[in-house]
Amino acid sequence: MESDLVQKIISNPKYKELKSKRNVFGWTLTLLMMIVYYGFILLVAFDKELLGRKLGEGVMTVGIPVGFGVIIFTVIITTIYVRRANREYDELSEAIAKEVLK
Numbered sequence: 829m830e831s832d833l834v835q836k837i838i839s840n841p842k843y844k845e846l847k848s849k850r851n852v853f854g855w856t857l858t859l860l861m862m863i864v865y866y867g868f869i870l871l872v873a874f875d876k877e878l879l880g881r882k883l884g885e886g887v888m889t890v891g892i893p894v895g896f897g898v899i900i901f902t903v904i905i906t907t908i909y910v911r912r913a914n915r916e917y918d919e920l921s922e923a924i925a926k927e928v929l930k
Contacts, residue, residue: 836928846920853912857905868898 837843871879871894879891 833928837924840924840927842920842924842927846917846924849920850913850917853909857909861902861905864898864901868894 872891879889879894881890882888883890883893
């Protein structure tokens with residue numbers, strides 16, 4: 829019974845659509861995160877002078893807001909993924925469950 833249910837889910841076209849959309853979107857966000865993160869690491873490694881440049885008269889350097897930017901970017905793309913998953917992927921999952929459990 830269980831393997832029959834699994835086969836119904838796997839053969840469902842909406843499941844294939846869900847899997848494809850989720851994979852493409854997930855890998856796109858992963859690539860963006862890697863560019864931002866490794867871009868920051870490369871700046872740390874190869875352009876310390878830029879990140880160490882002071883902003884104004886205080887102790888703030890360019891590296892501090894850039895580092896916060898990396899963290900903020902992570903929160904933003906996580907929020908984007910969660911919203912899309914809640915809106916689009918959950919609807920597809922529910923549609924698949926309804927079709928398969930008929």
